[in-house]
Amino acid sequence: MTPRLIDGFRQLIALPSISSTRPELDQGNRAVIDTLAEWFSALGFACDIQPLPGQPGKANLIATLGSGPGGLVLAGHTDTVPCDESLWRSDPFTLTEADNRLYGLGVCDMKGFFPLILEAIQDLKANQLQQPLIILATADEESSMNGARALAAEGKPKARYAVIGEPTGLQPLHMHKGAMMERLSITGQSGHSSDPSLGRNAMEAMNDVINRILLLRSEFQQRYNNPAFAVPVPTMNLGCIHGGDNPNRICGHCELEFDVRMLPGMKPEDIRREILNCASLVAKERGVTVSLEPLTHSIDAFMTPATSDLIKTCEQLTGYSATTAAFATEAPFLSALGMETVVLGPGDIAQAHQPDEYLALDRIKPTIDLLRQLIRRYCV
Numbered sequence: 001m002t003p004r005l006i007d008g009f010r011q012l013i014a015l016p017s018i019s020s021t022r023p024e025l026d027q028g029n030r031a032v033i034d035t036l037a038e039w040f041s042a043l044g045f046a047c048d049i050q051p052l053p054g055q056p057g058k059a060n061l062i063a064t065l066g067s068g069p070g071g072l073v074l075a076g077h078t079d080t081v082p083c084d085e086s087l088w089r090s091d092p093f094t095l096t097e098a099d100n101r102l103y104g105l106g107v108c109d110m111k112g113f114f115p116l117i118l119e120a121i122q123d124l125k126a127n128q129l130q131q132p133l134i135i136l137a138t139a140d141e142e143s144s145m146n147g148a149r150a151l152a153a154e155g156k157p158k159a160r161y162a163v164i165g166e167p168t169g170l171q172p173l174h175m176h177k178g179a180m181m182e183r184l185s186i187t188g189q190s191g192h193s194s195d196p197s198l199g200r201n202a203m204e205a206m207n208d209v210i211n212r213i214l215l216l217r218s219e220f221q222q223r224y225n226n227p228a229f230a231v232p233v234p235t236m237n238l239g240c241i242h243g244g245d246n247p248n249r250i251c252g253h254c255e256l257e258f259d260v261r262m263l264p265g266m267k268p269e270d271i272r273r274e275i276l277n278c279a280s281l282v283a284k285e286r287g288v289t290v291s292l293e294p295l296t297h298s299i300d301a302f303m304t305p306a307t308s309d310l311i312k313t314c315e316q317l318t319g320y321s322a323t324t325a326a327f328a329t330e331a332p333f334l335s336a337l338g339m340e341t342v343v344l345g346p347g348d349i350a351q352a353h354q355p356d357e358y359l360a361l362d363r364i365k366p367t368i369d370l371l372r373q374l375i376r377r378y379c380v
């Protein structure tokens with residue numbers, strides 16, 4: 001590895017950019033974006049920094065070299081998950097090399113993708129390109145995906161192909177499940193527990209709703225099946241429930257929070273409608289009111305056909321067959337912009353979100369070689 005490559009890892013890891021749904025942990029990513037813009041500008045890229053509306057200190061970067069209607073996007077997110085420093089053997093914000101690995105928060109997932117891109121393009125000149133090369137760096141992938149959502153709303157970037165460098169062990173990922181997290185609320189009427197007629201028990205109504213939506217879950221799993229996934233059916237997890245305030249008081253309000261992992265072809269609005277229909281039937285029978293609201297914005301399932309040129313090319317270059325995953329990425333947002341998209345990066349998902357996160361040194365050269373070959377095929 002060259003000194004500049006190691007220094008690139010070191011500088012990015014040293015810039016905290018945690019994103020979290022908990023405000024006390026949430027940080028901006030602007031320092032990372034500004035650093036990347038400086039690096040890519042020095043190589044002749046036109047850098048467009050796009051602040052996220054209403055989120056000070058957070059921004060996306062679109063860095064472009066060359067022009068034309070097609071081209072290739074190399075994409076990654078600049079934020080990391082929170083970490084408990086006490087569980088790490090080294091400082092998570094200091095790049096540490098040991099055991100043929102680079103350790104640091106984000107080195108695998110996925111700040112480490114950007115120094116590898118830089119190494120791959122050091123000798124690339126704009127006059128060599130027949131189609132543009134676009135580097136995309138986003139904010140808030142680990143929490144809200146608001147960075148990708150903002151780009152999608154603006155219809156940017158435009159290209160024909162996109163590679164997202166999430167940790168896949170250099171195995172092309174052409175499908176992943178979508179995710180939605182919801183809160184179902186039931187409001188009844190509280191009253192003294194000695195006389196059930198004095199109230200309408202929201203917890204008992206919720207029990208009926210749960211029974212019905214578990215039947216609906218079975219229907220979903222009979223209706224949708226994709227054997228390409230390790231878990232070939234959609235899942236619905238009942239995660240937490242809250243209700244009532246005292247044993248001798250009829251429960252007046254109850255809430256259930258759950259998530260659904262969707263297969264390609266399933267739409268969040270359709271799932272939400274069917275769940276709400278089940279709950280509404282119970283509400284009518286029990287004389288209670290129900291509501292259903294998202295806890296976060298949903299993420300669509302992602303699919304690029306296995307026969308696409310990009311997937312076939314990545315299979316040939318890596319020697320791996322394309323696969324699937326249950327975790328979600330920014331891929332559906334880029335795919336919705338009309339790009340053939342693959343998720344393909346050097347780290348391993350087992351290392352993501354873990355103490356002592358690392359990137360194996362033996363993944364670095366193959367990744368750089370792969371990026372150079374993709375750029376040659378789709379841009380030069």
